[in-house]
Amino acid sequence: MPLIANKKDLSRIILHADMDYFFAQCEEREQPEIKGKPVVICVYSGRSKDSGAVSTSNYEARKFGIKAGMPIVRAKKLAPEAVFLPVNMELYHGISDEVMEILREYSGTLEQESVDEAFCDLTGKVTDFEEAKMLAASIKEEIKQKVGLTCSIGVGPNKLVAKIASDYRKPDGLTVVKPDEVKQFLAPLKITDLAGVGKKTGERLNELGVKTIGEMAKLSTDDLIREFGKAKGLWLEQASQGIDDSPVIEREGTGQIGRISTLREDTRDLTVILDAVYSLSEDVYKKLEARNLSFKSVSFVGISTDFKTRTKSHTLDAPVRDLDTIRTIAGNLAKAFLDENHLPLRRVGVRVSNLAGRKGQRTLGEF
């Protein structure tokens, strides 16, 4: 028995893989003739010919200033000659599975963060960061050969550093940050480069005269807590030092499943809204079935003409998986929503949460 049996080795080696301009790259793989042209992947709302927003675009399109979230009409003005394609989520999920399978081979633990990103805990798989770099290069090569796509990889002592490193050189990048390099690496980067610091937090930090992670690291813990509250303040303090103890976790299932869609016209007409709610409920139910999950809570989501999102939800005593329950509850919530909110609705959604696996599943008939 070793003398210090419980002394844990705290040093970890974490890898973050991020597929480059994923949706657009998937389309380039399927249609090689569009490669080299600007490609814009769009979510069409169906209201008029080009209403909707850009989901993502390839680098050729980005050169024209096209960005995710931008209205499609605006993207068309910036680059009329670009190839505009509707999202094809089935295709992307299929290709995502191919990528995740490869990552799984290399990783001790794999945490899929989204359709095109994942963390791998390489601790124990490799002995040092040099070896991790070679392994990362092999992963990139295998994804290129077998899937036909490029990705960017970051390696660091924790998830926070690995993630920011994968974003450092793109596309087709590989950045390794060793523990003793973390502070110099982070210091010149923008605070909004940190995952978790978005527009609002960024603006408030700017008001404090802070633009870079290095500048934030100089603030006192007290200042950060006073400005952002205890939890967020402490997190910002740790993040600015490149400290992050969160583990790489294999997540099973998810916390919620939802569907949302834009109505053809802004309306408060209950018939129209219930039609949409019922159709969305069916889609949600199909996803539950596919993943063999049951739910305890149902929410109705309404986005009014002022673009504010409001929700109403209801929780059952026990988990169920039943289409009629979703339809009925979501419909009732929609009615109550219209009583409480007086603006016309632009978009509506149905969401189930409080998800549970096989155990505890029942249908209404059993009650």
Place this chain on the structure above:
DNA sequence: TCTGGGGTCCTAGGACCC
């Protein structure tokens, strides 16, 4: 310039229980 859709995590007040 006109605005998609899918998520995660956190907070805060109130209900309820011990």
Place this chain on the structure above:
DNA sequence: TCTGGGGTCCTAGGACCC
């Protein structure tokens, strides 16, 4: 007559991410 504290769950909303 005066009277605690802690924990958990639900609901609603907000920030953030891809």
